[in-house]
Amino acid sequence: MDATILNTLRDPAGVPFYPIVFQALYVLTWALHAAFVLLSLGAMGLSLYGSTKQKSDSNWKILTPHLIQTGKLSVSLLIVLGVAPLLFTQVIYDPNWYVTNTLSGLLVFAFIYILVLGYTMYYWYSYANKAGKSGNTLIGIVSFLLLVVAGVLMHNFAVESIQPTKWLEWYAPNGVVDTSGLNFHYDVIRLAFMVSLAVPVVGIFLQNYSDFLSTRKDFSESYIAFTKSLGTKLGMVGLVISAVLFAVWMLKEGLLLNPLVIATVLSVVVLLWMVSRSDKNSYMTTGVLVVVALLISAVREYIKYSLMSGIGYDVYSYPMNLEWPSIVMFLLTFVFLGFTGVGFIATMAWKVGKNEGLVYDCDKNPALRKLGFSTLWILMVWMAVYFAWGMFTLFKNTL
């Protein structure tokens, strides 16, 4: 595929806003999505180990169901957060995404149902573990493997999308067209690095978990110490493994001395130092982890951008048809509903979590009360504006 064809594959409608904005949103939302992918993978993996220990170890008896619940929530969040990068990448890299989807059409279909089956089994694993049924570990392992297979398929789509020079060869090997949609290609080092990150992510999560529960009287000090120590060990060992794999991947890509890569390595060193200070509060560590996730997301995007611009496909030259009303709608909804609404539920969850299992009266908390009412008002105003906008447009075009 040369630049002329790649540019022809772009949508003739153009993009509705500056391409750099879509690129930035892609980097941001992919990092968010990946954070929950890694947390679910790490929490699920660790819960499987815990499910074999919980009968004989009181610490694992408490921790295992909590890890299962964390994994369960994380999968839901990774799915919903994954919609955004999927959306933004196909605005500016549409040739890449659509060719990949057609070359691997059947795998795309399989991906959906493997994910459905894997996540449904995860709920089964959760119920079986709660009920103390035998065989729960086996159900968990099958669920875990199915979700890993879904992850490997997604990796395949990402790897295929950045190799436009091979697309035609994959589609029509030796001039014979293959429409089966079964193309599968992978990059072991890249995949191993991404998967390895699950270990430090669950480690840092456990440090946070320990700090969060440390103020509750219904959890013993030994349990708090156990989870903190486990988190520190996993965080440190995991970060070292991930750093080595990252270096090998960057060496392979010829990017080891790239400033963005160096910044990523330095931030990992800072993260390692922060994880090692197990006596300190770990919430700041999570802040640095977010920075590392953003940098890794930026490195991925840099690889794709360099590769595509090297062939002559430059996202910044995508023809643009500016579209103001819908971006204004998005920005206002994102800022007002996004921050207020999620803030309302996150604050509620925090307070409930700290309340030692008792009923928390949110109505007596002025901030929570205000957040709740604000969310309700924002939604009602949003609906009113939506219908007013729709009726105005409709009358304008039909009367």
Next chain:
Amino acid sequence: MLGLFPVFYVPEFGSAWLMGITGTIHILASHTSVGAALLFAFLARKAYKEDRPEIYGYMKKYGMFLLIFSYVIGSITGPGIWYTATAASPRGISALIHNFVWVWATEWVFFVYEVVGVFALVYFIDKIDRKTHLRLTYTFALASVGTLALIIGIISFMMWPGTDAYYTTGSVSDAFFGTNTFPHMFLRIGFMIMLSGVIGMVISSALKRDNRELGMEMTRTMGIISTIGGFLVIFFFMWYMGTLPENAKVLLGKLLPGIIASRIILTLAFMLYFAVAIFKPRWISTTLASVMIAVILVAGIWPGEKLRESLRKPYVAGQYIYSNQIIGRDVPGKNIKSEVDRVAKNGLLKVHPFVPANLRTITPENKMQAGELLAKIACSNCHSLEKTGKYRPLTVMFQQTGKDAASIKAYMKDVIGTGAIPYMPKIALPDEEYDAIATWLAAQQ
């Protein structure tokens, strides 16, 4: 060259049916989710105002079911439709994305709120005060309806923009708020309310084992809610049908006699079912309630979605992208030009970027291979290509016009090539490409 993508084709079925399956499952799960959000607001208010703690127990059971049914299956099959539609109709999805990316991004904000909201709503039901829980259910209901309000303009645009305004302005507002957006929206709200009641009966019938009185009361309530939803469906369906484009009405005229009897039987069966739930709630068992969900899925949603997909033909989006991915008309507001004439002049093999070099020029040696590829590019989005194909099989359809290559070629050239059938794309090709397709199709008989 034109911006055409590789073809993905599943033997015997084609690729569009993959989207149909995923879409049908998603509609059941997602419509239940929005309907249940409205139902929860109603139940939470009732429980709060009447001080009925047992209703919270019912909501919790329903919520746990909803988490798996709508927030596992529904939230995965949602992007799933997107994925499978991309594999089947990449340019159709691309057109939607490049027009409505900010609408989808807005919907994503609502989704995030909905997902964190449903976990809070279910898991905090007995962990927060009831007043706040009621407020939470109201916001959850509004957010759920918000997701519908946002997606409905996009799927209505897939049918058509409703007026010519979009083609001249290229504006999202004109594309989104077409003449059938609101009827479509209220039609679906009716269906969502009905579904929430139908699903609710599975939970209430199971509840009868632990709390007979509550189970009966909830079954009766679900019967009333389903009846109201069903009435709204019928009412708004009539409004919706009046807002369809001409090509859809032509096809509907052909298809309606074959489906009308089954629709009447289905409506009567559900009216009877809802009446039983209201007047004889003890007759509603969990098995019967589950079977009725399966009936809705198989006899209601699947044929309904197939019909909606058929009525869009020959387009897949905005009445400018043909189902075979070729742009069928100009959209000056977006600087989009029709590709029909370029294909007619140069042929598909010359303008498609993913045709291998050995098939760009038809020779006696590659004629069959080229014919097969051309049939896949031009026809396979709507037709199975095998004689035993399950999805509007082309070879079977050509038996009515003549099976030999000359008859097939004449039909393609004089009927399809001139755009004489309103629900078929105009596929004008050079003579040698008609010849190759016809020769290959005749050989499949």
